[in-house]
Amino acid sequence: MNERPSSSVIRPSGCPGLLRVVQALDGGICRIKLDGGAIQADQAEAVASAAERFAGGVIEATNRGNLQVRGIGLEHAALIEQLLAAGLGPRTPTGDDVRNLMLSPAAGIDRQMLFDTRPLAEQILVTLQTHQRFHELSAKFAVQLDGGEAMAMLEHHHDLWLSALxxxxxxxxxFGLAGTPLDEPAxxxxxxxxxxxxxxxxxxxxxLARPDQIRMRHLLAEIPMDEFMAQLTRRVPLQACLDWQRDMSNDGLHIGVHPQHDDRVYVGAAAPLGRLDAVMLREAAQLAREKGDGSLRFTPWQSLLLPNVCIEDADEVLAQLQTLGLLVSVDQPLAQLIACTGSSGCGKALADTKADARQLAEQLQRQGQTLKVHLSGCPRSCAAAHVAPATLLAVAPGRYNLYFRDATLPGFGALQAHNLTIEALGHWLDARPRSPLDA
Structure with missing residues (x-):
């Protein structure tokens, strides 16, 4: 049962939650954590209604498969009450922050999965919320459970990852610590x-961790991995994992029509730059009710899926999602771009990244190019939990430094150009040879 928020038990944090609305330039932000990225149609409709009634109507799909409502006004308590009534809250108020367990959006339906991770995920989520001591964890502390699916976000670093074999x-x-399933397991x-x-x-x-060591990587920078593992082995029996090799996930499976492990399909579409409005979400929920199983799944690529669609309905579902303004092909340049909130909503951003990303998408469309580019208004990189092939870091309104990903370098990678306008970037990209940066 969802409990009502209580200011005496919700600990301070800079991260928004369902019970903690954080202020930004464009109003309050409320983050709704979804179990495994999944939400029922009636719950999605409740989010749409709350965004219309108590906020500016802007709903964002996050890079962890969650939703957040932006532009919340003075009636934030009423918004929270509506979301709690829809069953979107934590089991305990202090359990909200720690519901950070990421699954594949195709958990349980993916053709490549080795087993269904959802039963174990449910166990873990209950424990995270009800084990009082785990409420000491940071709101950023995160766990990944990977079932070997073809559609899996393998680039996000997690404090603990588990992967099927x-x-x-x-x-x-x-399993491994402070990394991804592409790393050598512990x-x-x-x-x-x-x-x-x-x-x-x-x-x-x-x-073992001090209060300032909020992530596993902070602890392992001070305590050797061997020492941590030796202590862990005394608590739970472990075996070595030899010849581990996680298959790479298949790119683009979050958009379009794709077969499931049964005779049905799922249909995916991306929210442009991660943003939906109430009409989009409400109509997608109704479509899921009519043509799917009455649920939606949100992905780390800021897209949504309608699972369990009959194959004969797939083209109609995809067309209706496109009519709503969602992106239904990876060949659309906007579907490959990531942009943070930007200066229209965030006081730390140096540029209007959303508007600039749309301008860049139009240029790429004219040039017949599709590139994976992340536009970040400041060095915090809130919109991307991984390093993109190309990053535009704002240095002033409408101007960016360009970086290409380089595994040998920290941060965004290798600096390629300074102080580019979006128009100049288009010319710069058009003049360069084709490269692995091309999507």
Whole structure:
């Protein structure tokens, strides 16, 4: 049951939550954490209604498969009440911040999955919210549970990641700390021990970390990995994970029509630059009710999926999503761009990144190019939890420094050009040879 918010139990944080509205230039922000990125049609309609009634109508899909409402006015308490009544709140007020468990958006339906991660995910989510000590974790502390799906975000770093493998016909979980499933794992456990492993890792982290060490990487910068693993092994039996190789996820599976493991399909469409309005969300929810299973799934690529659609309905569903203003093809330049809120809504941003991204998309369309570019209004990189192939870092209104991703360099990568306008960037990109940056 969702409990009402209480100011005495919600700890201070700069991150918005469902029970904590954080102020920005364009009003308050409320973040709604979705279990596994999934939301029922009636819940999505409740979000749309709340955004219309109590905010500016702007709804954002986040890079962790959640939703947030922007532009909230003085009636933020009424907005929270409406969302709680729709069943979108945590099990306990102090459990809201720690509901940071990311799954594949195709969990349970992906053709490549080794097993369905959702039962274990439900166990973990209940524990995160009801185990009082875990409420000491930072709102940024995050766990990933990967079932080996073809559609999986493997570039986001997590404090703890778990990834499916099959050994001698039995299900196991490889796991690692402060990284991704593309890294070398620290060990493996049988699937049945997955919940115990998560509890042991989190409790050990809290035992060892100082208050200022809010992420696993902060702790491991001071305590050697070998020492952490030695203490972990005393709490839960572990085995070495030899010859680990996570298959790369397939790009573009979050948009378009794709087969599931059964005889149905899911249909995906991207919110332009991560933004929906109330009409988009409400109509997508109704479409899910009519043509799918009555649910939507949001993805780390800021898109939404309608799962369990009959194949004969797929083209109609895709066309209706396009009519709503959603992007239905990876060939659309705007579908490959990421942009933060920008100076229209954030006091730290140096440029209107949303408007500049749309201008860039129009230029790329004219040039027949599709590039993966992240426009960031400041160095915090709020819109992208990974380093994009190309990053435009704002230095002034309408002007950016351009970086290309380079694994040997920190931050955004290698600096390519200074103080570019969007128009100059278009010319610069058009003149360069084709490269791995092209989507």
């Amino acid at each position: 099959v050994h001698d016909g039995e299900p196991w979980l490889a 060990g493996r456990v049988p699937l049945a021990q997955g919940h115990a492993l998560v509890v042991a890792v989190l409790e050990l982290f809290l035992d």
